[in-house]
Amino acid sequence: MPLPAPTPRQLLHKRVVQCWGYRREDGLWDIEGRLVDTKTYPFPNEDRGGAIQAGEPLHDLWIRLTIDSQCLIQAVEACTDGAPFALCPAITGRYQELVGVRIGPGWSQKLKELFGGTSGCTHMTELLGPVATTFFQTLYGQRYDEEDTKPAAVRRPPPVLNTCHALASDSLVVKNRWPQAYTGSDRETNDHNRPLLEGCIT
Incomplete structure (x- = not known):
């Protein structure tokens, strides 16, 4: 059942987060995430040719974590295809610090330690939340499906x-x-x- 009908309103901002979970042939897991922010109106932006147009991504961020079955991150790829400032993509390399980090209890706190404040991109770090959840849905979801065939x-x-x-x-x-x-x-x-x-x- 959808949400109840709203009062009359105007859409201003849309955020879309998508995640994909893959099992690799080498036994590792690839989890990819993408975050896209768009607005329904144009607004000024000096770093993007004077303006960002309606429907043009304000943020378009990607990240891929390669993880083993012990939840340990083995590799990271991150990129910024769209951002409000020319300087934004310079921070993506910092997300290599996730290599060797285990996804599990304390994950959110670890992200704050590594990428809090000026040490990261707010939106890339936010994307890592659903990426981690997608990893567990991918890894344990398959195990649940296999277990469901048993009495x-x-x-x-x-x-x-x-x-x-x-x-x-x-x-x-x-x-x-x-x-x-x-x-x-x-x-x-x-x-x-x-x-x-x-x-x-x-």
Whole structure:
């Protein structure tokens, strides 16, 4: 169900973030991300020939992380195809500092340490959030799909157990899919198992 109908309004800005997850033939994983910002009106910009036109990317950023199955980043490629200032692309080389960093707990803090303030590009760093999520969806998603072919009683509990509402260890999802990891009781009713209203509450 889509969002409720809005009040009359005018679109001014659009941000599109896309991510792709690939399994490489050498056993590593490539995760690519792209962030594009556009506006619906032209505005002055000295670094871009005097103006950025409506629909022309204000930001067009790409990054590729090559990661092993232990979540360790082996290689980084980053590029800036569109930016508001001529100086912006000069910072992309700094993202090589991600080589050797492990994606996992503390990821957001590590990004702040490496690229916070003037040490990075705000938008490239923001892109690394969904890129990391896409890595886990790619790596563990395939494992989940393979596990789903097995009987529920022998499926391995996912490493993301207890990281969200649906995957709480006392939820009906866990009871049905990973019964050996279920911690709830058939007699109890908890927030995780209450049916949700479809759509948005208005």
